[in-house]
Amino acid sequence: MSSHHIVREKQEPALLIANGESCDPELLGQLLEWSPFVAVLDNAIWRVLDLGFKVDAWLGDFDDNPDFELVRAQQYPLEIVHTPDQNKTDLDKGIEFLIERGFPAVNIVWATGRRADHTITNMTNIIRYKEQIKIVMLDDYSKITPLNGSFKKWYAKGTPISLIPVGQVDGLQTEGLKYNLHDESLTLGYRTGSSNEAAEDGFVRIRYAKGDLLLMECWD
Incomplete structure (x- = not known):
């Protein structure tokens, strides 16, 4: 459990942290307060470690052979999930992981900004999951939701x-x-x-x- 509040597992949105531009710390803090489960994607873990908050799962292809023990030491207990499929983006893998775990909704941060190709892919790929999970993608200037009819x-x-x-x-x-x-x-x-x-x-x-x-x- 990553929240300071009493929230029930899978009744509040999970939080998925990608590796684009950081959002305002106040926004991130508000989301963390009410997230029963926090997942972080690949190399974003190092930025999370710098910020010092707790996450529940770390997903990635781990091609650069990261120091797993270092991360575990700072994030114990931590579920580490190897996601090597090169035909899917890191964000796709993260969303599908949460769907498989039965989460009805997810808030996504750090998925826009920085590389334009990653931004447009992340914003448009979320429509493929509109019937499986409620998605809200947030940054400092926008809130994006795929509609379903x-x-x-x-x-x-x-x-x-x-x-x-x-x-x-x-x-x-x-x-x-x-x-x-x-x-x-x-x-x-x-x-x-x-x-x-x-x-x-x-x-x-x-x-x-x-x-x-x-x-x-x-x-x-």
Whole structure:
């Protein structure tokens, strides 16, 4: 258990730490407080050791032969999981590990920033797991969630909301946005639903017929 609070295993989101740009320590601390299980990916472990917080599992292909005993000494007890599949990203492996363990939800940090190829791959690959686990990817400026056909949530007026298709999304309809969509299509690279916002205090509703869609709440 990695939280200072009493949280029940698999009733709160797990926390998955990738190896992109670090987020604000306050955000990380808030997530750690309520995470029953924390997993870290490959070389991010060294940054975690520097920060001094406890994790439960360390996943990686470990091609650089890290000092396992050094890590174990600072993180005991620690589950070390070898994930050598080169056809999957580290983030894919981490999400699939949590799905196999039965977690219903995961918060992901340190998955954006730094390398642009890693960032766009991480943000778009999460759609493949939308039916298996609830995913929220966070950094200092955004909160990204893959939708699964329909969505409803209460927002304060003016909350920034962007709808970004991964490929093409058809039959998209929204309610409660400043610029609503009415049975329309979005296509990455041609037309997206960026920089929209909640029109009033109240529920925003989104549904679509086909495709993969990311909901992004972004701020400056």
